[in-house]
Amino acid sequence: xxxxxxxxxxxxxxxxxxxxxxxxxxxxRSLAIDxxxxxxxxxxxxxxxxxxxxxxxxxxxxFETKVIRGEACAAAASQLKAQGxxxxxxxxxxxxxxxxxxxxxxxxxxxxxxxxxxxxARGLDFDFDAEFFRQDLARDAKLRAKNAHMLxxxxxxxxxxxxxxxxxxxxxxxxxxxxxxxxxxxDTKTVQPERAAMVTLNGRIIRAGEEVVTFVNxxxxxxxxxxxxxxxxxxxxxxxxxxxxxxVGGDGVSYGAPPPAGKTWKQIFLDEVKDRLDSKRxxxxxxxxxxxxxKVLQVSACHAYLxxxxxxxxxxxxxxxxxxxxxxxRTSPVEEVIEHQEDGLLVxxxxxxxxxxxxxxxLARPAQYAPLRAAARRTAVERYDLATxxxxxxxxxxEEVSRKR
Numbered sequence: 001x002x003x004x005x006x007x008x009x010x011x012x013x014x015x016x017x018x019x020x021x022x023x024x025x026x027x028x029r030s031l032a033i034d035x036x037x038x039x040x041x042x043x044x045x046x047x048x049x050x051x052x053x054x055x056x057x058x059x060x061x062x063f064e065t066k067v068i069r070g071e072a073c074a075a076a077a078s079q080l081k082a083q084g085x086x087x088x089x090x091x092x093x094x095x096x097x098x099x100x101x102x103x104x105x106x107x108x109x110x111x112x113x114x115x116x117x118x119x120x121a122r123g124l125d126f127d128f129d130a131e132f133f134r135q136d137l138a139r140d141a142k143l144r145a146k147n148a149h150m151l152x153x154x155x156x157x158x159x160x161x162x163x164x165x166x167x168x169x170x171x172x173x174x175x176x177x178x179x180x181x182x183x184x185x186x187d188t189k190t191v192q193p194e195r196a197a198m199v200t201l202n203g204r205i206i207r208a209g210e211e212v213v214t215f216v217n218x219x220x221x222x223x224x225x226x227x228x229x230x231x232x233x234x235x236x237x238x239x240x241x242x243x244x245x246x247x248v249g250g251d252g253v254s255y256g257a258p259p260p261a262g263k264t265w266k267q268i269f270l271d272e273v274k275d276r277l278d279s280k281r282x283x284x285x286x287x288x289x290x291x292x293x294x295k296v297l298q299v300s301a302c303h304a305y306l307x308x309x310x311x312x313x314x315x316x317x318x319x320x321x322x323x324x325x326x327x328x329x330r331t332s333p334v335e336e337v338i339e340h341q342e343d344g345l346l347v348x349x350x351x352x353x354x355x356x357x358x359x360x361x362x363l364a365r366p367a368q369y370a371p372l373r374a375a376a377r378r379t380a381v382e383r384y385d386l387a388t389x390x391x392x393x394x395x396x397x398x399e400e401v402s403r404k405r
Contacts, residue, residue: 001026001402004080004087004109006073008096009035010043013114013184016391017091017398029085031076031098033069046076059138059145066097066149074101081105089402094153103156110401113157115179117311118170119146125223125256125308129350132222132257159401161394164312166332180397185390186317188381190294193323193373197298199246201283206299211243211363214300214324216293216315220247220266223255224313225306225329225349230269232304232356234276240363244281246296248288255310297322302362306349307333320344321380323373325366327358337384343375 003026005011005018010032019038022028030043037043048068056064089110092099103111120126121140127133154160154171160179162168168179197208206212213236217224226249237243251264259265266284270277288296297303303324305316312333319326320343328334329349338344345362347354362369384390 001089001399002085002087003028003398004077004085004090004102005030005041006032006090006092006098006102007035008033008069008093008098011035011038012093014091014093016185016386017394020391020395021398027085029080029087031073031080033072044076044080046072048072049075059141062142062146063148066100069097070100070149073098074105077102077105089398091398094150097149099156100149100152110158110404111156112398112401113153113160115150115154115160115162115168115171117167118150118172119143120170123309124170125310128308129222131227158404159397161397164333164336166309166336167311169332182393182397183317183384183390184314185386185394186314186321186380186384187387188321188377188385189387191297191318191321191380193377194295194298197295199292199295199299201246201285206244206246208299210299210301211240212299212301213243213245213359213363214248214296214303214319215245216248216296216303216305216319217254217313218249218287219252219254220249220264220269221253221256222265223308223310224249225304225308226265227269227272228306228349228352228355229304230273231352232359233282234273235353235356236359236363237278237281238276239360243363244283246283246285246300248285248293248296250287256308294318294322297324300324301366302327302359304355304359305329305334306355307331308349309333312337317380317384320376321384323377325362325369325373326376327355327362337379338376341372343372343379345372 003021005014010030011018018028018041022041028041030041032043052065087109089112090102091112093114121143154175162179162181163183165181168181195208199206215229220226251266297319303319303326305326306329309332326344328338328344328346330346331349340346345358347358
């Protein structure tokens with residue numbers, strides 16, 4: 001089978017899937033702008049040959065950007081075709097527009113698209129948090145137009161894959177019968193509990209079993225509940241004088257609106273509560289190497305995972321796989337993976353007091369909550385393990401799609 005993987009930063013989500021097929025003897029190629037690539041898989045690099053138009057209508061600007069990227073990717077695909085490569089299946093992340101015109105290069109190829117999210121001005125992430133939402137026609141219209149390239153992808157694809165049922169539910173129902181749900185997968189043998197885990201910070205050793213509250217995200221921002229966590233933290237530390245907080249994440253913005261000029265969301269919400277915080281017990285760790293990040297999860301006594309109704313972060317499942325006691329937001333993406341009082345705890349996203357009181361109780365009575373930690377680990381292994389669950393299901397699905405020609 002000839003397979004073409006398309007991701008602007010290859011391998012991206014395909015870091016396990018692509019080498020699996022290559023090692024199985026299939027002919028595998030990839031198209032990418034950046035990314036480290038994978039040894040043994042030939043990557044055809046491409047670059048957009050122009051920037052966005054200065055005078056374009058602002059509501060159409062993002063679609064033009066996607067078309068420019070799609071054009072560059074299609075040109076690289078045409079080069080592959082001229083070299084004699086014809087894919088049976090194109091496996092693409094269409095989020096940046098790369099896959100828009102690949103069916104025009106290879107009309108007979110099967111297009112398998114990773115469908116992560118379909119935006120809506122109401123009922124999902126965009127209007128979820130009243131603190132940051134403002135009624136604005138232009139913002140709503142730009143968001144509607146943001147889906148244009150995704151609609152073209154949904155029309156062109158032969159099959160789609162969403163990591164969670166929630167993410168699939170955001171897509172118009174008329175396309176649901178061509179979208180399967182399989183999570184990306186977590187290496188639960190690597191991401192596992194470690195009773196002897198420790199983290200050294202500024203000469204202080206923090207060990208598993210101590211009162212350690214953890215909060216992790218790529219960037220510290222409202223979409224992932226950073227503001228709610230920080231508002232709960234002073235009360236947690238006041239009532240648990242031996243507790244420490246380990247906070248992992250960068251100062252940038254992954255999702256949603258940027259902070260006011262010259263500021264970061266991290267600093268804005270730290271400033272809001274810093275007069276009530278014991279700074280010696282709060283550690284901002286920035287972005288960590290993966291092994292160090294896993295140690296943070298392994299020493300955690302209580303892990304907060306909060307998110308708007310948006311794409312579920314891998315860190316939620318990684319925390320469960322590490323045996324963390326996860327306190328999650330009662331929002332759809334989290335409710336799909338955590339059952340309250342079975343393998344974790346859920347609180348209303350906006351209820352600062354409920355979050356604080358729940359964390360405090362978990363720190364005060366760790367033995368009572370130990371079964372939830374074990375159950376969280378079982379959930380991760382039985383539903384989201386990469387090697388035994390997710391990767392085999394992804395492989396079977398792609399093989400099935402390749403046969404429907």
